[in-house]
Amino acid sequence: MIRNRPRIVVVGAGFAGHQAAKTLSRQLRDNAEIVLLNPTDYFLYLPLLPQVAAGILEPRRVTVSLPGTLPRVRLVLGEADRVDLAARRVHYTGPEDDKGELEYDRLVLAVGSVNKLLPVPGVAEHAHGFRGLPEALYLRDHVTRQIELAAATGDPDERAARCTFVVVGAGYTGTEVAAQGQMFTDALVRKQRAWRHAGHKPRWLLLDIAPRVLPELDRRLSRTADTVLRGRGVDVRTGTSVKEATHEGVLLDDGEFVDTRTVVWCVGVRPDPLVSEVGLPVERGRLLVEPTLNVPGHPEVFACGDAAAVPDLTRPGEFTPMTAQHAARQGKLAGRNVAASLGYGEQQRYKHNDLGFVVDLGGVKAAANPLGVPLSGPVAGAVTRGYHLAAMPGNRIRVAADWLLDAVLPRQAVQLGLVRSWSVPLDTASPELARVPGGRGRAEQSEPGG
Known part of the structure; x- marks a missing residue:
């Protein structure tokens, strides 16, 4: 041809x-x-994925149609x-x-x-990542299910394990997942009668081997995030890592064993x-x-x-x-x-100075430093959401509408059961796709990397 x-x-x-x-x-x-x-036939706006897992945004809000935004481009799936x-x-x-x-x-x-995988025994089998829409949908269902199962059991040890959530990695993703997750589970237990006399609340742990959360960012942003997380009840442990993961929980490098049914792997990419x-x-x-x-x-x-x-x-x-x-x-x-x-214009070299960073901490809280100016609280929250709306190539009105609805209405807490645990393996070269029965893709061919 x-x-x-x-x-x-x-x-x-x-x-x-x-x-x-x-x-x-x-x-x-x-x-x-x-x-x-x-x-896939969509562009995924990854920074808002934690809000999908926390029930704030519907999944299609963070997916932007490729044929719809690239009309002169031929899409091959x-x-x-x-x-x-x-x-x-x-x-x-x-x-x-x-x-x-x-x-x-x-x-x-x-x-x-x-x-990013590390040679930690049991992690590939018992942890789940957070790079694609299937993983966010799985986590949303899984967290909801654990809270419901915890409310139904009469065993206090089982209840404590099911409502303990461990996030490994305190970078952008891990910090936002822990911040949004704590608010999400607090909202879920308020609807459960059994929790009224349970004597404890859901527990979120954020672990990182680094000496502080958000180690790659300015220390002022790190302090803001740390203060918000701890104030919300998140157990932040820096200088700590996972030594082994099992079905019953995780063994930390300091010798403590944490009973949990949830390990979210956010150590990087x-x-x-x-x-x-x-x-x-x-x-x-x-x-x-x-x-x-x-x-x-x-x-x-x-x-x-x-x-x-x-x-x-x-x-x-x-x-x-x-x-x-x-x-x-x-x-x-x-x-x-x-x-x-191809003869249209002149080539240029890539040079870019960072314009600042934003970290959404849930509710009206955020940490941001646009153009190097450190912000926190509601002002940072407004800047963060404004930045995301400006950066998204579509769906802005729908995203803003979901934010408004979340501010005035209680979140819907149901399990859809569309993504199962085996569908979202940690060791996959295709986090944007859920594994299907009999499917043979690069998920099965990829090797653990460090």
Whole structure:
């Protein structure tokens, strides 16, 4: 088949991939065929995922339609299995296990990241991650179920174990999950008669080997988050890690055994395993690229977001961190530079100074430092929600409406039972997809990484 237009294949539709495809469609319009390969037909706004798990937002609020926001981009549903650099082809598996391949003239690798695993016995079997919508839906059902089962039992030890929730990792995700989770379970027990004389309340533990929560952020944001969490009753333990996980609970490195039925693994992320399988130089699993986001020796290949080790021109000798802020901006630049490589514009180097960070702590509480100005309390909460609404590529009115309803109405507490425990394994290269019976995807092929 002869193509009269160059074909650009973008692999992945996270912050980087979505921005790359959007920029390319605007820059090139009908002068190139733009193909987006992604396992789902939506862009997932990851920062609001803890609010889905806590029952504040409905799942579709954080999913933005790819066909709806990228009208000049052809969407191909599938998971990339292999990149053949010599033949310029991407091999993939479709949603019904059908095999396919895409030829390309330009390739943008933006496959993102997956749960980071550590060699801790029992974690892969008894913990669950928090990188995709299926995991958030599972956690919402699981937490609700544990509270209901705890209310129904007459055994105080079983009740204590079921209403103890352990979050491992006090970075962005872990901190927000613990903050939102404590408020969610407190709201659930208020509806349970059996809890009126139980003598205790749900207990959330937030563990991290680092000396403080949010160790990657400014200490003032860390102090704000720590104060809010402890004030809410969260048991924050820094300098502490998990030594072993079992069905009955977790053994901490200080020798304490915590009885629990819930372990949420938020220790960080690692690049998608596909990146290391491409056969090009990597830095801690991330593809080494030039400041223009081009892969050295392959002028037709670009990489951005969590898949790429991008030189940080603001901090010589370092690489940009794996954050949504960098991924979105790198995706936009990748789109511009791919267009430039086809004769539309000039290539530029990636350089970005952080504009600040926001951490939603539930209710009206948050920690934020826009443009370096530290904020806390309701002001930080307003800035945080304003930032999320501005950053989302769609669904803004629906998200704002859900926030308003949550402020004036009690949360709905029911189990839908749509995602089972075995459907969301921790060791998976595809957190955006729930495992199905008999399914054979990259979830079964991936290896634990550190």
